[in-house]
Amino acid sequence: MNDASLTALSILLACLIVLSGFFSSSETGMMSLNRYRLKHMAKTGHRGARRAQDLLKRTDQLIGVILIGNNFVNIFASAIATVIAMRLWGDAGIAIATVMLTIVILIFAEVTPKTLAALFPEKIAFPASYILKPLLKILYPAVWAVNLFTGGILRILRISVKDASSDHLSREELRTLVNESGALIPSKHKDMLVSILDLEKVTVNDIIVPRNEIVGVDLEDDMETILRQLRTSQHTRLPIYKGDINNIQGVLHLRNISRLLMQDDINKAMLMQLSREPYFIPESTPLNTQLINFQKAKRRFGIVVDEYGDVLGIATLEDILEEIVGDFTTDYSETSPDIIPQDDGTFIIDGTAAVRTINKNLGWRLPTDGPKTLNGLITETLETIPETNVCLVIAGHRTEVLQIKDNVVKAAIVHAIPRKKSFIRKR
Structure with missing residues (x-):
């Protein structure tokens, strides 16, 4: 084998490694696409998004054509590398080619392309869709045969492709999606969206x-x-x-x-x-x-x-709307006679004040799964109706009864205990 042939094989090997990197990045890019952003972009007329969306409708075919192409170029590259290595180092070239090609493919055709695709899926997947879609038509017989065998194996394992999870979001998943949206959605709008999701957990009572x-x-x-x-x-x-x-x-x-x-x-x-x-x-x-x-x-x-x-x-109706958009007043503690702020950071709260209202307007986390009012919360914690002014801790909040009338706590001083203090006890 002359030097010209060796140079041609080296160029061919380099091209095969580039193709391997293309298939590896395409797979990661396609699988890393945000499906909801993809749908939005496709609806707005983005051609790359439309092509990627069409390919992702049949994930088995997409993976099939990518893996067929990737395995073909990797095996072909291995054969070419072996020929070159044997020409340079004789029989020892087989081991040398195996080690060197493994390192080269791992770095330049696997880790680096897949990392870039994971970081920038749209920049990789959309251009790749222009190649993958016609390639799928060309290799469709091979893809169909591969999927036929894999489908048979999955049926033996009693796994159906149709049972795969859809793109539909549960309520909790949607809540997480809203909370993780970052600066894309203003915090006030986030609160409103989450409040709408919470409406069914809250009753009229x-x-x-x-x-x-x-x-x-x-x-x-x-x-x-x-x-x-x-x-x-x-x-x-x-x-x-x-x-x-x-x-x-x-x-x-x-x-x-x-x-x-x-x-x-x-x-x-x-x-x-x-x-x-x-x-x-x-x-x-x-x-x-x-x-x-x-x-x-x-x-x-x-x-x-x-x-x-x-x-x-x-x-x-206004009460329900306030659960979604928040109170129509700017500062509840200043406008409500039920919550009176004190100079020392404590609050004098009316016993009939709703626990949910206290939590919402003061940012506290008093328990809401039991009594609905502060009076009920105090009496439930004490397991009796207080006869004198007592002090207790409820969910990390120091509560001191101020006034009792007709077996009802009329007012109490409440403030949150700093978390750094070890004597906080949970309810």
Whole structure:
């Protein structure tokens, strides 16, 4: 073998190593593509994305054509390297060629190309699709034969290609995807998306205004008292009841009576005529279901009842929307009488304040799988109704009872214990 032949074989070997690197990078690039970004780019008309998407529809065929090409060039390269090595070193060239070719292929045709493809899958996969797609048509008989045998082996192992996982995301996977989106999605939008996913975990009972805080019109009051209440009300909708809140007769929208309030001959019958039938909601209804129910019934205000029909409180469309977008006020601790910040960093919190509301607005993690209010949380932790002012730790929050009235904790001082302190005990 003359020098010209040796040079030609060396050039051919170098080309085969480049082809091996191409197939290796193509495989990693195709498999590393973000399927959802790929779908988006394909819909916007990106040709490379469309070709890559078509190839990925039949992953078995794509892998088949890549591996056929890769194995062919690697084996061919091995044969060429052996011929060159034997020409240079005789019989010892076989061992030398094996070692040297292994190192060269490992570095230049496997690790380096695959690392680049993993880092920049789109830059590798999209151009490669222009070669792989026509190559698949040319080698289709060989690919079909290989897939026939591999399919048979998979059937023997009782594995079906159709059982492979789809691109559909579960709720938890979607939550992770949103949280890991980085700066691509503003943090406020992330919170809203995650809140929508959490709606089915939250029931109406978690967001209600409790019955002791309901502001309504009692028909047993005199008309002067009722009119004074209507003229000074800070609420748009008021439930109308007779004697007891469990005996709700209707819901009055103040917009409907704005003109009547200027008249002197207004009476209770006129109020009832302008009121709307009450809309009752079971306490265990998930928020995502109730949001749809409000939409279907064209309502914004509902009376929450328990399994016995007793009124527990009220829930509004705005309450559900606040679960998604957050409170409409800028600083809850400054606008809510239930949470009063102190100069020393503690908070005086009303016993009737909802635990979820406290967590959401103060960034705490008080347990929410049990009692719904701070009073309930304290009494459950103590396993008794406190008779005197006591101090306890709930989920890493030091809680000191301030006021007790009618067997109910009316107020407490609460603050989070710094995590570095070893005496924190979990509930």
